[in-house]
Amino acid sequence: xxxxxxxxxxxxxxxxxxxxxxxxxxxxxxxxxxxxxxxxxxxxxxxxxxxxxxxxxxxxxxxxxxxxxxxxxxxxxxxxxxxxxxxx
Numbered sequence: 001x002x003x004x005x006x007x008x009x010x011x012x013x014x015x016x017x018x019x020x021x022x023x024x025x026x027x028x029x030x031x032x033x034x035x036x037x038x039x040x041x042x043x044x045x046x047x048x049x050x051x052x053x054x055x056x057x058x059x060x061x062x063x064x065x066x067x068x069x070x071x072x073x074x075x076x077x078x079x080x081x082x083x084x085x086x087x088x
Contacts, residue, residue: 001078001087002049009034009042018086032084037063041077052078 006021016039018032034042037059044058056074060067081087 001051001082003042003046003081003086004088005047007086009039009046018084032086037073038077041074 007018008021009016010019011017016034018034040062041055041058045055052071052074055078056067056070059065059074060070063070065073078087
């Protein structure tokens, strides 16, 4: 899987939010805000193919957390991206 190229992270009012590039008349009723760990993962995999296992490894390495917790959190992050239509 891969994050769709048209989605970019921008900082707005101190928050990191996901926007769709080049879309006129966008529906702005839904804003996707990223916390620090979600932003770290986004930047680590942006423009690359990745899977849940790779995301889990990134979390475990960066935050020094247990593999089971990293796997659970990675799956949740990927599921949320898919739910929001950000993956191809």
